[in-house]
Amino acid sequence: MPSVGAPILPGATLGVMGGGQLGRMFVQAAQSMGYFTVVLDPDATSPAGLVSHYHLQADYGDEQALAQLAQRCDAITTEFENVPAPALRWLAQRRRVSPPFDAVAIAQDRAREKAHFVACGVPCAPHAVIETAAQLAAVSDALLPGILKTTRLGYDGKGQVRVRTRTELAEAWTGLGSVPCVLEKMLPLKMECSVIVARGADGAMVHFPVQRNLHRDGILFVSEVYDGNVPPALTVSAIEATRKIADKLQYVGVMCVEFFVLQDDSLVVNEMAPRPHNSGHYTMDACDLSQFDLQLRTLTGLPLVAPRQHSPAIMLNLLGDLWFGSGEIAVAPPWSGLLALPGARLHLYGKDHPRRGRKMGHLCVTGASVWRRASWWVFRPRRSTAWVPTRAWTAQWRKSLPPRAVPASIR
Numbered sequence: 001m002p003s004v005g006a007p008i009l010p011g012a013t014l015g016v017m018g019g020g021q022l023g024r025m026f027v028q029a030a031q032s033m034g035y036f037t038v039v040l041d042p043d044a045t046s047p048a049g050l051v052s053h054y055h056l057q058a059d060y061g062d063e064q065a066l067a068q069l070a071q072r073c074d075a076i077t078t079e080f081e082n083v084p085a086p087a088l089r090w091l092a093q094r095r096r097v098s099p100p101f102d103a104v105a106i107a108q109d110r111a112r113e114k115a116h117f118v119a120c121g122v123p124c125a126p127h128a129v130i131e132t133a134a135q136l137a138a139v140s141d142a143l144l145p146g147i148l149k150t151t152r153l154g155y156d157g158k159g160q161v162r163v164r165t166r167t168e169l170a171e172a173w174t175g176l177g178s179v180p181c182v183l184e185k186m187l188p189l190k191m192e193c194s195v196i197v198a199r200g201a202d203g204a205m206v207h208f209p210v211q212r213n214l215h216r217d218g219i220l221f222v223s224e225v226y227d228g229n230v231p232p233a234l235t236v237s238a239i240e241a242t243r244k245i246a247d248k249l250q251y252v253g254v255m256c257v258e259f260f261v262l263q264d265d266s267l268v269v270n271e272m273a274p275r276p277h278n279s280g281h282y283t284m285d286a287c288d289l290s291q292f293d294l295q296l297r298t299l300t301g302l303p304l305v306a307p308r309q310h311s312p313a314i315m316l317n318l319l320g321d322l323w324f325g326s327g328e329i330a331v332a333p334p335w336s337g338l339l340a341l342p343g344a345r346l347h348l349y350g351k352d353h354p355r356r357g358r359k360m361g362h363l364c365v366t367g368a369s370v371w372r373r374a375s376w377w378v379f380r381p382r383r384s385t386a387w388v389p390t391r392a393w394t395a396q397w398r399k400s401l402p403p404r405a406v407p408a409s410i411r
């Protein structure tokens with residue numbers, strides 16, 4: 001095992017646990033620096049497996065595959081917090097692994113994650129852990145209406161149910177299989193934002209600008225990053241809180257922390273992701289170093305340089321819904337409409353099964369003059385789509401659009 005201080009240089013082989021789009025973009029960043037890559041993922045056509053030098057097609061807990069990964073790689077990272085923490089621990093006994101498995105284990109469990117936020121002195125939403133019928137019965141009415149979330153294995157709105165009454169809460173808990181859950185009080189949100197930091201093994205930390213995010217049905221839809229997207233005082237508090245959260249974990253790697261901004265302008269932490277994040281995809285096109293470049297640097301021990309945003313950006317997620325404009329047969333959207341827009345960059349993840357709500361790609365728009373046209377192309381209501389924007393959503397979206405004249409200065 002290399003010592004923490006010795007950088008792992010280009011030409012070495014890096015492994016990724018998980019083969020989704022986040023792994024794919026990491027693999028592409030690593031390959032562009034001259035590293036070789038191995039992806040471990042059970043899916044024969046996983047987005048990262050398809051572009052990696054090697055693909056070990058196996059379950060994340062498969063001992064033989066883990067042994068092969070350790071044998072082939074000089075260092076290993078992960079792209080999906082649902083990868084079992086014990087597998088990461090096993091790998092960490094043999095190779096350099098980041099993020100650390102204990103940080104991943106905390107992020108995998110909403111109850112432990114909330115306890116970590118509290119320990120860091122960062123406010124989070126009032127909540128209660130529900131593991132037993134007795135805890136369900138003891139829940140305070142003050143937490144309703146709320147959102148019931150499974151403590152484990154949830155992402156992109158999966159494993160979450162909104163509940164207004166005690167009856168709905170009981171039904172939702174049964175519907176989720178009576179597994180351990182956290183009930184969070186629904187809060188009056190003004191906006192959502194997130195912060196991405198990269199922390200090295202020596203404790204040095206750099207961060208990206210604060211992203212302002214808009215969700216649709218629990219899935220990130222738009223991230224906007226330009227001067228003035230979030231009030232400056234909140235920007236400072238969000239970055240400070242994220243640094244505390246990463247420091248207390250002795251974290252190594254890229255981490256994203258998501259926040260709610262309440263109507264009274266207070267900041268409340270929502271959740272953390274021990275990996276690059278969807279809200280940071282704009283960094284590939286709008287910054288001199290992307291979140292995947294920094295994942296690579298923290299993993300290999302290469303110098304951590306503060307990233308600089310050179311263009312204001314809007315990132316729009318391209319969900320599987322776009323493939324189902326008219327009926328149930330998936331048809332690729334007419335990309336030429338988007339590709340004709342100057343300053344719009346299309347990223348597709350090579351997923352062969354579009355599904356409604358599935359992240360198929362994203363669009364990064366750095367040309368301010370085409371923001372509205374690009375947003376409308378992605379967002380416009382299509383006949384026979386399952387999701388039709390409500391008036392309130394449309395109003396929120398319009399309000400969230402940046403002004404046509406974008407301030408020249410970028411943080």
Ligand code: AIR
Nearest residue numbers: 018019020021022023080155358359
């Ligand atoms: N991911 C990880 N946590 C949240 C998200 N969205 C990414 C990872 C994972 C992929 O989404 O890259 O591998 C899974 O996507 P899907 O569409 O197969 O569910």
